[in-house]
Amino acid sequence: MKEQLGVLVDQLNFSQLFVLCDENTKEHCLPSLLNAMTSLGQAPKVFCMKAGESNKNLETVEELWSFFSENYADRKSVLLNLGGGVVTDLGGFAAATYKRGIQFVHLPTTLLAMVDAAIGGKCGINFHSFKNQIGTFQHPKEILLYTPFLHSLAEAEWQSGKAEMIKHALIADLAMWNRIKHFRFEEHEKWSSLIKNSARIKIKVVDADPLEKGYRKVLNYGHTIGHAVESIFMKKEKPLSHGYAIAIGMQIEAYLAHLVCGLSMSSVQEIHQYLTSHYPKVNIEAADRADLLNFLKQDKKNEAGLVKMSLLKEIGKPNFDQTVSFEQAEQAIEWYLEK
Amino acid sequence: MKEQLGVLVDQLNFSQLFVLCDENTKEHCLPSLLNAMTSLGQAPKVFCMKAGESNKNLETVEELWSFFSENYADRKSVLLNLGGGVVTDLGGFAAATYKRGIQFVHLPTTLLAMVDAAIGGKCGINFHSFKNQIGTFQHPKEILLYTPFLHSLAEAEWQSGKAEMIKHALIADLAMWNRIKHFRFEEHEKWSSLIKNSARIKIKVVDADPLEKGYRKVLNYGHTIGHAVESIFMKKEKPLSHGYAIAIGMQIEAYLAHLVCGLSMSSVQEIHQYLTSHYPKVNIEAADRADLLNFLKQDKKNEAGLVKMSLLKEIGKPNFDQTVSFEQAEQAIEWYLEK
Numbered sequence: 223m224k225e226q227l228g229v230l231v232d233q234l235n236f237s238q239l240f241v242l243c244d245e246n247t248k249e250h251c252l253p254s255l256l257n258a259m260t261s262l263g264q265a266p267k268v269f270c271m272k273a274g275e276s277n278k279n280l281e282t283v284e285e286l287w288s289f290f291s292e293n294y295a296d297r298k299s300v301l302l303n304l305g306g307g308v309v310t311d312l313g314g315f316a317a318a319t320y321k322r323g324i325q326f327v328h329l330p331t332t333l334l335a336m337v338d339a340a341i342g343g344k345c346g347i348n349f350h351s352f353k354n355q356i357g358t359f360q361h362p363k364e365i366l367l368y369t370p371f372l373h374s375l376a377e378a379e380w381q382s383g384k385a386e387m388i389k390h391a392l393i394a395d396l397a398m399w400n401r402i403k404h405f406r407f408e409e410h411e412k413w414s415s416l417i418k419n420s421a422r423i424k425i426k427v428v429d430a431d432p433l434e435k436g437y438r439k440v441l442n443y444g445h446t447i448g449h450a451v452e453s454i455f456m457k458k459e460k461p462l463s464h465g466y467a468i469a470i471g472m473q474i475e476a477y478l479a480h481l482v483c484g485l486s487m488s489s490v491q492e493i494h495q496y497l498t499s500h501y502p503k504v505n506i507e508a509a510d511r512a513d514l515l516n517f518l519k520q521d522k523k524n525e526a527g528l529v530k531m532s533l534l535k536e537i538g539k540p541n542f543d544q545t546v547s548f549e550q551a552e553q554a555i556e557w558y559l560e561k
Numbered sequence: 562m563k564e565q566l567g568v569l570v571d572q573l574n575f576s577q578l579f580v581l582c583d584e585n586t587k588e589h590c591l592p593s594l595l596n597a598m599t600s601l602g603q604a605p606k607v608f609c610m611k612a613g614e615s616n617k618n619l620e621t622v623e624e625l626w627s628f629f630s631e632n633y634a635d636r637k638s639v640l641l642n643l644g645g646g647v648v649t650d651l652g653g654f655a656a657a658t659y660k661r662g663i664q665f666v667h668l669p670t671t672l673l674a675m676v677d678a679a680i681g682g683k684c685g686i687n688f689h690s691f692k693n694q695i696g697t698f699q700h701p702k703e704i705l706l707y708t709p710f711l712h713s714l715a716e717a718e719w720q721s722g723k724a725e726m727i728k729h730a731l732i733a734d735l736a737m738w739n740r741i742k743h744f745r746f747e748e749h750e751k752w753s754s755l756i757k758n759s760a761r762i763k764i765k766v767v768d769a770d771p772l773e774k775g776y777r778k779v780l781n782y783g784h785t786i787g788h789a790v791e792s793i794f795m796k797k798e799k800p801l802s803h804g805y806a807i808a809i810g811m812q813i814e815a816y817l818a819h820l821v822c823g824l825s826m827s828s829v830q831e832i833h834q835y836l837t838s839h840y841p842k843v844n845i846e847a848a849d850r851a852d853l854l855n856f857l858k859q860d861k862k863n864e865a866g867l868v869k870m871s872l873l874k875e876i877g878k879p880n881f882d883q884t885v886s887f888e889q890a891e892q893a894i895e896w897y898l899e900k
Contacts, residue, residue: 284619291689319658322685322696346661350630357661358697 223368224258230327230364231262237298239266242286242313244273247305250374251331255304266302267293271312278308278347280356286316290324300325300363306332306379307339310362311354314345318360325363331371333383334465337390337420340365342428359433367421369414382465384500385444387416389472390423392493393443396538398423403496440540442532444472447551450517454510462504469501470558477554479533483541493537494561503561511555518551562707563597569666569703570601576637578605581625581652583612586644589713590670594643605641606632610651617647617686619695625655629663639664639702645671645718646678649701650693653684657699664702670710672722673804676729676759679704681767698772706760708753721804723839724783726755728811729762731832732782735877737762742835779879781871783811786890789856793849801843808840809897816893818872822880832876833900842900850894857890 239259243252248270259266269289271282290299303313303326310328317326328340346357372380391399398419405416424441431438448464448471455462462470476493479485506514518529529551532542578598582591587609598605608628610621629638642652642665649667656665667679685696711719730738737758744755763780770777787803787810794801801809815832818824845853857868868890871881 280619280623287688287695291691291694315658319654319685319695319697321694322683322698344661346658349626352630355630355660356626356658358658359661 223254223370224261226366226368227255227258228262230366231264234300234325234327234363235298236300236325237296238293238300239264240290240293240295240299240301241266241268241304242271242301242309242316243268243304244271244277244309246273246374247309247331247371251304251329251371254370255302255329271309273308275308275348278312280347280349282312283316283347286313287320290316290320295320295324297321297324300327302327302329303340303362304329304331306330306335310335310340311345311357312347314343314360314362315347315357318345318358323360326360328362328365329368329371330365332375332379333372333417334379334386335383336367336369336372336417337383338386338424341421341424343432365421367418369417372413378463378465381501382463385465385468385472387420388497389441389444389468390420392472392534392537393440393532393540394423394427394538395419396536399537437542439542440532442542443534443540444468444475446518446529446531447471447474447478447555450514451506453517454506454513455504466501466504469497470504473497474554474558475531475533477557478531478546478550479535479541479544481550481554482544482546483533483535485534485536489534489537494558498561503558506555506559511552514555515548515552519548562593562709563600565705565707566594566597567601569705570603573639573664573666573702574637575639575664576635577632577639578603579629579632579634579638579640580605580607580643581610581640581648581655582607582643583610583616583648585612585713586648586670586710590643590668590710593709594641594668610648612647614647614687617651619686619688621651622655622686625652626659629655629659634659634663636660636663639666641666641668642679642701643668643670645669645674649674649679650684650696651686653682653699653701654686654696657684657697662699665699667701667704668707668710669704671714671718672711672756673718673725674722675706675708675711675756676722677725677763680760680763682771704760706757708756711752717802717804720840721802724804724807724811726759727836728780728783728807729759731811731873731876732779732871732879733762733766733877734758735875738876776881778881779871781881782873782879783807783814785857785868785870786810786813786817786893789853790845792856793845793852794843805840805843808836809843812836813893813897814870814872816896817870817885817889818874818880818883820889820893821883821885822872822874824873824875828873828876833897837900842897845894845898850891853894854887854891857887 269286301313301317303310314326317324330336330340343359343361345360346354349355391402427438448468451470452467473494476490480490529546531544531546533544535541608625640652640656642649653665656663669675669679682698682700685693688694730741766777787807790809791806812833815829819829868885870883870885872883874880
């Protein structure tokens with residue numbers, strides 16, 4: 223940590239350092255960050271926000287802007303965002319808009335933030351119950367990956383991050399997929415190189431299409447069906463985690479890829495078997511299936527009554543803007559449930 | 562108007578059009594815009610904000626974001642900002658941050674906005690009494706110059722815009738300076754080509770240095786002393802307009818340019834004579850002179866006790882980051898007062 227931070231501190235030409243954390247990272251991650259900072263002769267000013275998605279809002283951003291002003295942050299101040307996606311999204315937005323933009327660095331502390339949320343330059347907040355309604359595209363100066371932060375991670379958070387790592391392998395890296403298949407997810411300490419590889423895949427996709435005009439859509443694999451599944455379980459007593467829903471989405475969309483763009487049935491089976499071994503099959507009742515299809519019909523990517531999805535030609539080779547009919551979607555959902 | 566709008570409407574690939582105006586432009590400019598729109602088959606949704614700098618704040622931005630949400634603005638919506646600098650600054654910021662950025666077009670309605678505020682990609686709002694504390698850099702898709710909007714402009718607003726036009730000529734265009742000198746400011750209708758030329762100068766400077774890292778500072782000519790003069794008159798019964806203060810700043814900084822980087826005394830005289838004929842000399846009392854120097858001492862561009870200014874080598878040839886001592890600044894102020 224000290225070494226990585228040392229390089230960073232030398233690179234950045236800053237006047238003052240600020241840290242944004244939340245109640246969780248304040249307890250579990252901030253002490254080691256401040257320790258390393260102290261030994262580098264730095265004493266950053268720390269702002270702690272309330273944890274959780276419901277605090278990713280304008281009120282919190284205002285408090286952070288005020289904190290900057292009260293502490294005389296100038297254009298050469300730098301903000302370190304220490305946390306998961308909520309902290310990196312909100313901190314990135316606050317920094318990108320303070321005095322027309324100060325530099326920021328992400329120190330992601332969850333697996334999902336390390337391989338996904340912190341990468342890509344999307345930052346923003348929720349506004350009036352609309353998710354990420356207000357925001358901007360702004361890349362962090364640096365993303366500092368420090369995997370020991372993951373020690374305090376809850377199992378559900380591992381599962382969410384894992385699903386995105388599997389997705390990255392499936393859309394872009396057959397070799398990584400083969401490595402993942404033989405990895406024991408419980409051996410967290412051996413994950414470093416897989417995490418870095420996964421982050422690299424996302425960086426590569428984003429660099430190819432920074433403003434999400436086309437190719438970047440390949441990152442949506444598993445997400446069209448996944449979001450629909452997530453939303454119908456949201457009303458239940460026991461909602462599904464985002465990662466779990468995406469894992470189901472990837473299976474159903476693998477079968478759709480078979481129907482629509484020729485993914486072989488053996489690959490569909492391979493994806494299905496691996497994913498159900500880590501995300502055991504969930505039943506979707508008949509009434510929920512109708513809701514799920516209705517949800518799909520409202521997807522903002524639809525055109526002329528057809529759903530647009532990002533699917534796979536082969537493992538490691540994505541195809542975006544694939545057209546799927548509602549009948550095909552229904553058929554794929556049935557396939558998943560009957561397997 | 563209809564012709565310019567027609568080209569714009571054809572170019573933009575939009576789902577919905579929105580207009581931001583204020584109470585003044587609603588009365589004086591919106592009718593002709595809506596007329597032209599109607600004949601193009603467009604019916605934009607209009608949001609009217611309260612006029613004035615004191616409403617360039619987060620509350621107004623929130624209202625505008627809510628207006629977008631309530632009217633189902635999507636990423637292909639386009640915002641037309643119809644107004645002076647307050648409207649273009651705030652509208653640009655609201656658009657740049659809604660759904661990570663929708664396109665916007667400026668329709669500046671004041672001379673100052675046409676030649677200065679609408680150009681350069683700076684947008685933002687005031688926050689807790691700090692001017693432009695929150696904002697971002699984002700260029701409009703287009704700036705539509707329609708000089709008939711100026712018919713309703715108050716004299717003080719002409720004066721503010723004029724000062725920036727004179728500045729543009731002095732820092733970049735000797736030929737324009739010679740044209741301006743023989744222009745009768747009262748013949749507003751003849752101004753179109755000068756306004757366009759002035760806007761072009763600003764665009765050229767901004768393009769050369771979009772994020773204000775160096776060269777763009779030449780636009781500060783007249784502004785270091787000008788801001789100090791503006792601030793000491795702010796407390797008076799009769800404050801000076803921004804343009805008036807800048808006109809004084811340009812004279813004093815012309816003399817400083819003579820002291821520091823060799824601007825000839827004949828050019829200093831030429832600048833002084835022209836400016837005092839349009840912005841009659843203002844007296845600065847002894848107590849105010851001390852305040853003025855104190856204000857300069859707090860300028861954020863200072864380094865090692867010296868003021869950094871953008872000055873002129875010759876008319877049309879600027880020099881930024883010029884070092885001026887407080888003694889020289891005092892001497893130049895005395896020169897202005899004794900002339």
